[in-house]
Amino acid sequence: MFHPHRQKILVGGRRLLATAIAFFVCAALLAGSRAVFAQETVEVDIPDVTRLEIRGGVEVELTQGDVPALLVRGSQADLDKVPYTATSRGLVLGYSRSHRRESFADVKFRVTLPAISEVHVMGSATVYMRSFDVDDLRLAVAGSGNARLHDIRGESLALRVSGSRDIHIITADVGSLEAVIAGSGDILLGSLSTDALDAVVQGSGDMRVDSATRVDTLELSIVGAGSVDLAGVPARRAEVNIVGSGDARLGELQDELDVTILGSGNVLYAGNAEKSTTILGSGRIDRRDE
Structure with a gap:
């Protein structure tokens, strides 16, 4: 004889059993994930x-x-x-x-x-560096890695980016700064205090300094389509060389400006520095009014 109520009890039991199994499986998975992580x-x-x-x-x-x-x-x-x-x-x-x-x-x-002289970042690694006094520091980032620095003080700082990522520095107070980009990476500085700045961009990378104390000597070289924004960096003397279609924005220049452009590059500057220019191609140099 067929008993409908017994069938319902059987189905309910199967559901309870399935729920219990699922509960224990989830508990085991959670315990395993806790062990893994x-x-x-x-x-x-x-x-x-x-x-x-x-x-x-x-x-x-x-x-x-x-x-x-x-x-x-x-x-x-x-x-x-x-x-x-x-x-x-x-x-x-x-x-x-x-x-x-x-x-x-x-x-x-x-x-x-206690001290550091070289930091090399390879692959996709990230390094954070804060409140460090250095003598001579060389920081190189290759591949897709990143470097974040804050409050770096010392005699000299050399930065190099090879690849597609970047170096960010919030504040730096150094006797001299050399910054090189090879590829499409970026070097970005917030506040800079230095006597001499040597910047090189090879490729399509970008470099920017938001603000700086007056620099005695500024040397800038762009090969390719890179962009350098140093509008916030006043300098006594500046030398700019562009090969290709790169763009350079300079801050207020006091004494001398020497520009050589081969191609369609552009230079925009401020100040009343004595200007010497050599342009081969469609490049141009313009003075902006403050």
Whole structure:
């Protein structure tokens, strides 16, 4: 004999069983995900190095302190692979000697060093550097990496971007600054204090300085279609060389301006500096009124 109410009870039981199974499966998945994404932090003893190389897609915070120190944060699986190498030549982050093809994009580093002379950013890594006194610092970014700096003080600072990403500096107070772009990357500076500025753009990259104290000597070279905006940088003397269709905006110039343009480049400047120009092509130089 057919009993409809028994069928309903059976169906309800199946639904309860399915719900219970789903609950336990979800709980297991959540527990597994917590295990996978659990973050651990380890402290590593490192030698007193002055050279830093950053690889892959890791994130690095660089600070100044009396005692060298390295903090590494990531999953236990990544930490077990030792995603760093310290040698007498320097510190390499985002690279494992035993797992050379491994990606450590989820690993974060905090480095404390008494002094730094070279920082190389490779791949898609990002470095943050804050409140650092340097003698001579060379910072190079290659590939799709980024560098963010704030309150850098020292004798000389050399910046180089090769690829498509950028260097951002909020404030810098240095005796001399050399900034080079090779490719389509950018170098952007907020507030700059320096005696000498040497800027080079090779390709289609952009360079900008928002404000600066008066620069004694300004040298600018553009090869290609790059753009340099130094309208906020007053200078005593300036020399500009453009090959191609690049554009340059200069601040108030006091004494001398020497411009050479080969192609269709443009120069816009302010001030009453004595001007010397050589133009081959359709390029032009104009003075703007303040």
